[in-house]
Amino acid sequence: MLSPGDNVLVDSGYCTHRERTLELLASPAGLDGEPLERLINTHCHSDHMGGNAAVVSAYGSRITIPAGEAKHVEPWTPQSAWMAEFDQRADPFHFDATLAAGDSFEGGGFEWEAHAAPGHDMDALMFFEPRHRILISGDALWENGMGCVWPEEGANPLIEAARESLARIEALDPAIVIPGHGAPFTGVEASIANVRSRLDAFERDPAKNARHVVKTMFVFALLDRGLMAVDGVASYLANVPCYGRLSQRFLARPPGELAPWLLEDLHRSGAVEVRDGMVRATATA
Numbered sequence: 001m002l003s004p005g006d007n008v009l010v011d012s013g014y015c016t017h018r019e020r021t022l023e024l025l026a027s028p029a030g031l032d033g034e035p036l037e038r039l040i041n042t043h044c045h046s047d048h049m050g051g052n053a054a055v056v057s058a059y060g061s062r063i064t065i066p067a068g069e070a071k072h073v074e075p076w077t078p079q080s081a082w083m084a085e086f087d088q089r090a091d092p093f094h095f096d097a098t099l100a101a102g103d104s105f106e107g108g109g110f111e112w113e114a115h116a117a118p119g120h121d122m123d124a125l126m127f128f129e130p131r132h133r134i135l136i137s138g139d140a141l142w143e144n145g146m147g148c149v150w151p152e153e154g155a156n157p158l159i160e161a162a163r164e165s166l167a168r169i170e171a172l173d174p175a176i177v178i179p180g181h182g183a184p185f186t187g188v189e190a191s192i193a194n195v196r197s198r199l200d201a202f203e204r205d206p207a208k209n210a211r212h213v214v215k216t217m218f219v220f221a222l223l224d225r226g227l228m229a230v231d232g233v234a235s236y237l238a239n240v241p242c243y244g245r246l247s248q249r250f251l252a253r254p255p256g257e258l259a260p261w262l263l264e265d266l267h268r269s270g271a272v273e274v275r276d277g278m279v280r281a282t283a284t285a
């Protein structure tokens with residue numbers, strides 16, 4: 001049985017980072033010897049649920065996922081459309097329960113509300129603690145951005161959904177946001193305004209959005225893998241279908257030009273560094 005004081009972990013990182021995740025969890029700043037009764041996912045992308053299996057085997061935690069994500073993980077089909085399409089890898093896990101918008105749960109001595117957070121992932125949830133106004137936002141809002149939103153020509157229902165999620169966050173008026181990537185932050189109005197203007201620009205110019213998605217997906221692939229040979233980037237992009245699809249639909253770029261453009265752009269912005277013929281991301285997951 002779960003009780004109000006139980007420890008809850010939200011999201012578990014990449015499967016390739018499982019040792020680091022377990023180290024952080026066990027550290028004095030983490031559980032420091034306490035049990036971990038529950039693991040809840042904001043959404044089931046590999047950088048959020050990849051470590052679920054490792055956490056369960058270390059702590060025996062119960063896993064709760066957003067109800068809408070159940071279809072992606074049961075039956076477990078790692079080579080199902082989206083994993084194969086995007087090169088997303090995760091260790092298989094089983095969930096014990098689901099959670100939907102409007103539900104609430106207790107954890108860490110607080111009562112948390114689940115709110116819909118569609119856009120980046122249409123089935124994602126975010127978690128709000130109303131007494132202290134703490135929001136665990138997943139990829140619906142980061143301090144300087146949000147998880148990428150798939151481009152569409154013309155009206156884009158995903159961008160519209162992302163705007164609705166931002167309006168929901170605005171109405172909740174969190175004092176502090178714990179995002180899915182980056183450090184906790186305050187001053188949510190500025191972050192929301194920044195993301196709104198980006199979404200407007202992406203809606204006006206889907207090719208700009210597609211370039212952003214290609215760059216983001218590739219940087220996350222580097223974070224997952226650690227390193228990639230510069231010489232191998234072109235064949236990597238050719239082998240992971242989402243890059244070809246985006247490039248063909250939006251970028252009007254011959255396949256051979258994608259890798260040099262991508263590396264040059266990411267290098268110029270400081271998102272990657274190249275050393276000894278290897279490329280790595282400068283940020284951390």
Ligand SMILES: [Zn+2]
Nearest residue numbers: 045121139147
């Ligand atoms: Zn995500």
